Amino acid sequence: MNTPVPYLGNPQKTIEVLQKYKFVFQKRYGQNFLIDTHVLDKIISSAQITKDDFVVEIGPGIGTMTQYLASSARQVAAIEIDKALIPILEDTLGEYENVEIINEDVLKVDLRRLAEEKNQGRPVKVVANLPYYITTPIIMGLFEKHVPLESITIMVQKEVADRMRVGPGTKDYGALSLAVQYYAEPLLVANVPPNCFMPRPRVGSAVIRLNRYEKPPVEVKNEAGMFALIRAAFNQRRKTLLNSLSNSQELSFTKEELAEALEKLGWPQGIRGEALTLEEFAALNNVLEGK
Numbered sequence: 001m002n003t004p005v006p007y008l009g010n011p012q013k014t015i016e017v018l019q020k021y022k023f024v025f026q027k028r029y030g031q032n033f034l035i036d037t038h039v040l041d042k043i044i045s046s047a048q049i050t051k052d053d054f055v056v057e058i059g060p061g062i063g064t065m066t067q068y069l070a071s072s073a074r075q076v077a078a079i080e081i082d083k084a085l086i087p088i089l090e091d092t093l094g095e096y097e098n099v100e101i102i103n104e105d106v107l108k109v110d111l112r113r114l115a116e117e118k119n120q121g122r123p124v125k126v127v128a129n130l131p132y133y134i135t136t137p138i139i140m141g142l143f144e145k146h147v148p149l150e151s152i153t154i155m156v157q158k159e160v161a162d163r164m165r166v167g168p169g170t171k172d173y174g175a176l177s178l179a180v181q182y183y184a185e186p187l188l189v190a191n192v193p194p195n196c197f198m199p200r201p202r203v204g205s206a207v208i209r210l211n212r213y214e215k216p217p218v219e220v221k222n223e224a225g226m227f228a229l230i231r232a233a234f235n236q237r238r239k240t241l242l243n244s245l246s247n248s249q250e251l252s253f254t255k256e257e258l259a260e261a262l263e264k265l266g267w268p269q270g271i272r273g274e275a276l277t278l279e280e281f282a283a284l285n286n287v288l289e290g291k
């Protein structure tokens, strides 16, 4: 079979397709379609897709990036919530025999099972220009539900890309930074201005690649327990760690137990959670679990 050549990814073709189907943009679905071939090339090359790969695309829109993915991968599963886009996708992807369109909410799809069925449980690559209103639940779902992953290459809001990459001492540092850095190595691929999309988003965007670690960079006795500490610490980030953790509904440590743990670790009693690195949250969990 001759691989078809992607033809979407520019304003004229995008407008043509939208008009042909009288498509109306749904704001609630975060629909900003890519209209820049340089950005598409950059995403595809940084995702390092080969003919062996099974790729999951979240939110294919009118199929612009899907055409590129299908040209490089063995198989693509494209999950789109908006049923108005399905006839469009059937048209724009009609010539590609290696694409399956799934009309579902990605948060309700069992991606682990999909990888099991379509890729024999081997790690998949996720590539997406994400709908920004659910970026965090999508990323956390991929990690926490233990979907077999090799990498995630995604377009996100610039500010979210910053949050994923920073450490303590900046205002962007928080629970998302720690979760991402526990599971993956984040690499900034490119900053992308609003004029590369139709319609233009109000915020700047960035492509980020998350390379899944085979083994997390820290050893922790109770993974869920450490994430509960992280959530509690950042829920009340201006409070001391002692107060935010002892106030938390999710945790059951007394103030005395927590104070004792801080002492064991040699940390000041007035320390704030936002000052702790991933290694330090792991150390705190290990001391608290070791009681």
Ligand code: SAM
Pocket (backbone or CB within 6 Å): 029, 030, 031, 032, 033, 034, 058, 059, 060, 061, 062, 063, 064, 065, 079, 080, 081, 082, 085, 104, 105, 106, 107, 128, 129, 130, 131, 132, 134
């Ligand atoms: N990939 C296309 C592109 O780059 O031109 C579209 C990207 S657009 C930013 C996000 C896409 O995700 C839209 O097509 C939107 O309908 C879809 N979407 C929004 N929420 C979704 C959800 N919960 N599950 C699956 N797709 C969703």
